[in-house]
Amino acid sequence: MSFDVLITSDRTMMTNHHGKEFIGFFTTSPPVGLPEWVWMWLSAPKPKVDKLGRPVEAPYGLRKVEAKLLDAGISAAVVDPDHLGRYLKSAKVLMVGHHDYFAMNSPSVVWWAVTGKEPVNRRSFLRMMRRPEIREAKRRGLRIIAGGPAAWQWLWNTDLWRELGVDTVVDGEAERVIVDLVSKALRGESLPAYVYIGPEDAPSVEEIPAIRGASVNGFVEVMRGCPRRCRFCPVTLRPVRYYPLEKIEAEMRVNAAAGLKHGVLHSEDILLYGARGLEPNPDALLKLHQLAKRYYRTIAWSHVTLAGVKYAQEKYRLITRLTEVVYDDYQDWLGVQVGLETGSVRLARVMMPGKVAPYPITMWHEVVEDALAVMHEHRIVPALTLILGSPGEREEDLQQTLELLDRIKDYRSLIVPMFFVPLGYLKNREAFLRERLTPAHAEVMRRCMWHSLRWGEDIAFKMYLRGPKAAPMRLVFKAFLAYAKRKAEEIEREIQKHGIDSLLHGSSEQGRAPSEISPVAPACRA
Amino acid sequence: MEEVEVLVENPEEARRAVEEAARSRVRRLVLRVKALDAASAAEAVREALRDTLPFTVIAEVAG
Numbered sequence: 041m042s043f044d045v046l047i048t049s050d051r052t053m054m055t056n057h058h059g060k061e062f063i064g065f066f067t068t069s070p071p072v073g074l075p076e077w078v079w080m081w082l083s084a085p086k087p088k089v090d091k092l093g094r095p096v097e098a099p100y101g102l103r104k105v106e107a108k109l110l111d112a113g114i115s116a117a118v119v120d121p122d123h124l125g126r127y128l129k130s131a132k133v134l135m136v137g138h139h140d141y142f143a144m145n146s147p148s149v150v151w152w153a154v155t156g157k158e159p160v161n162r163r164s165f166l167r168m169m170r171r172p173e174i175r176e177a178k179r180r181g182l183r184i185i186a187g188g189p190a191a192w193q194w195l196w197n198t199d200l201w202r203e204l205g206v207d208t209v210v211d212g213e214a215e216r217v218i219v220d221l222v223s224k225a226l227r228g229e230s231l232p233a234y235v236y237i238g239p240e241d242a243p244s245v246e247e248i249p250a251i252r253g254a255s256v257n258g259f260v261e262v263m264r265g266c267p268r269r270c271r272f273c274p275v276t277l278r279p280v281r282y283y284p285l286e287k288i289e290a291e292m293r294v295n296a297a298a299g300l301k302h303g304v305l306h307s308e309d310i311l312l313y314g315a316r317g318l319e320p321n322p323d324a325l326l327k328l329h330q331l332a333k334r335y336y337r338t339i340a341w342s343h344v345t346l347a348g349v350k351y352a353q354e355k356y357r358l359i360t361r362l363t364e365v366v367y368d369d370y371q372d373w374l375g376v377q378v379g380l381e382t383g384s385v386r387l388a389r390v391m392m393p394g395k396v397a398p399y400p401i402t403m404w405h406e407v408v409e410d411a412l413a414v415m416h417e418h419r420i421v422p423a424l425t426l427i428l429g430s431p432g433e434r435e436e437d438l439q440q441t442l443e444l445l446d447r448i449k450d451y452r453s454l455i456v457p458m459f460f461v462p463l464g465y466l467k468n469r470e471a472f473l474r475e476r477l478t479p480a481h482a483e484v485m486r487r488c489m490w491h492s493l494r495w496g497e498d499i500a501f502k503m504y505l506r507g508p509k510a511a512p513m514r515l516v517f518k519a520f521l522a523y524a525k526r527k528a529e530e531i532e533r534e535i536q537k538h539g540i541d542s543l544l545h546g547s548s549e550q551g552r553a554p555s556e557i558s559p560v561a562p563a564c565r566a
Numbered sequence: 567m568e569e570v571e572v573l574v575e576n577p578e579e580a581r582r583a584v585e586e587a588a589r590s591r592v593r594r595l596v597l598r599v600k601a602l603d604a605a606s607a608a609e610a611v612r613e614a615l616r617d618t619l620p621f622t623v624i625a626e627v628a629g
Contacts, residue, residue, distance in 0.1 A: 195612035201605040208604070212622075230627075233604035236615055238622040240593045274618040 041092055042130040044226055045109055045116035047102050049137050049188075050168040052161040054120055055084040056097050056256050058513055059302060060504060061340065062375060062423060065456070067164075068140065068148040070157035073523040079160060082516050086122070093123020096298050100255040100306070101137050101188055105218060107249035112219040114226070118253060121168050128177040133225045137188030141165050142200070144193045146427075146458030153461075169204045178205040183225040187214055195234070212237025213264070213278065215247050242278045250290040258295040258303030258336055262288055262328060266308035267318060268345065268394035270379075272427070272460075275308055276394075282314055282324075285331055292335035303336035305329075310341045310376075311348040311358070318397055320348070322356045329365045337370040344376050344422075346411035347396050353414045363418045373419040373503045380408065380424040380455070383444030384437035387430060405444050412451035421499055422453045426488065428481050429460040438480035445487045452495050455488040479541050486535070489528055497521060569594040573628060577613045584614040584623065592621055598628040 052067035066083035087095040098118040109116035119127060140148050143162035152159055178184065184206045186194055191211035194201050208221060208231040217235060224231055265280035295303060307313055314324025332339045352358035366374060382388055389401045399407050415422055505514045570592045572583040580597055587595040599607040604627060611625045
């Protein structure tokens with residue numbers, strides 16, 4: 041058996057994270073308090089593969105590329121990275137995808153700056169690409185095409201681009217261009233260096249193929265695009281397209297046939313599925329969830345907005361109605377990632393006015409609190425992401441964020457601070473800590489840490505890691521939490537002794553005991 | 567305009583070509599970059615691709 045086109049990624053992507061997608065966050069960090077192999081087992085265990093080395097579950101984006109090529113009659117397969125060797129002698133094209141090839145996205149870049157250690161996602165990807173069998177195949181003429189949401193990172197890592205012998209990088213929704221590109225590669229024709237796909241070349245729903253093999257944790261896209269138009273998000277430029285239920289069902293059927301019992305409904309804002317503008321469509325949403333529960337025992341949402349939650353509940357009692365569909369003997373809670381982004385009304389007005397709609401931007405804090413209250417009551421657990429260090433951010437913006445964090449401290453959630461790291465700092469992460477982080481940032485991060493430690497324990501042991509199957513994970517997670525708490529208490533003692541500024545110098549003074557860390561204020565502030 | 571092809575030699579020319587394409591509302595911009603290899607072509611266009619653009623950009627090594 042051979043394939044002309046191999047589609048793959050490294051272990052941090054080619055895994056189901058023990059069936060717990062949130063554990064995927066751990067692949068963005070270096071190993072903390074554990075050996076790397078334990079960290080990798082914890083965050084990215086090897087998936088089940090078939091006799092041909094094809095993973096039972098694979099990242100959804102890779103599955104879409106595979107389906108598009110198969111539909112065009114090209115011999116292609118998603119292959120686990122440990123099983124590439126047997127195909128590389130005859131394969132003509134290797135396609136790789138990743139969420140964060142070089143740990144340049146948040147939170148990887150922040151963990152790297154704070155710990156001074158390279159995150160495992162980058163280490164694992166480079167390890168894979170440097171394997172002798174790939175290098176040998178490259179010397180024989182293998183064409184390498186890279187893509188996925190982190191494609192842009194190759195532009196800023198051209199030394200690795202050269203070293204690894206990448207021929208083409210594709211950035212954006214690739215359905216309209218990928219068959220042509222791969223056909224050219226197979227014919228040995230010259231390839232473009234970089235393809236950035238604009239909104240006009242975004243595929244229609246009909247051009248998007250249904251996956252042929254199962255996706256990681258039953259992930260299924262239900263729409264593309266987003267009408268909220270947040271400034272920091274490229275998705276908003278693309279047209280909004282809803283998958284019809286038949287198309288969604290076809291993919292759920294593929295996942296269920298592979299034995300998956302859990303699924304993730306993916307959308308930038310799940311409550312906008314089938315919406316007219318920003319007005320929710322309760323009928324479409326109820327049908328979508330009824331359909332999902334026919335194929336999956338348990339489901340999660342990928343993303344939802346806080347304004348969407350508040351509005352849908354207040355106008356349609358929709359959160360109650362949806363959880364009535366979802367909750368049963370198998371499931372009594374629901375996880376989702378939510379962009380909290382900022383507590384600053386001023387910054388929210390600049391960055392994301394549509395994210396608060398239909399409410400006025402001045403109601404941002406109220407929208408956040410009301411939505412989190414609805415979620416808490418309905419056992420919907422959000423992992424809230426917060427953007428720090430945005431261009432133009434001021435001290436008073438961070439003070440407002442601190443006020444908001446105080447207001448939401450009693451709502452069950454995790455809060456993950458993400459730093460906006462300008463490209464100029466990627467070569468010098470210590471300078472980023474020294475020059476861009478302020479005491480107010482440190483205070484926000486400290487509050488997030490305690491909030492997440494407090495609620496993390498509750499969420500992990502009462503919801504996420506229940507049942508006998510999760511026992512080993514519970515054990516490791518317990519040890520990790522104990523370690524994290526010990527470290528957090530050390531940090532608190534350090535703050536008591538030297539003030540919050542001392543947190544800003546943890547990386548540049550690595551290897552020194554906390555008591556030796558200088559409490560000197562940063563040289564320059566954002 | 568559907569598609570425009572421009573020969574560029576350096577980041578400054580690439581930036582100008584992208585700005586002009588944005589003004590002209592093209593659908594696709596093909597940047598033929600005088601460079602030794604794909605990575606060098608990427609170095610010439612990367613500053614021009616920092617922002618999210620409303621059209622497709624294809625960077626090719628000009629042979």
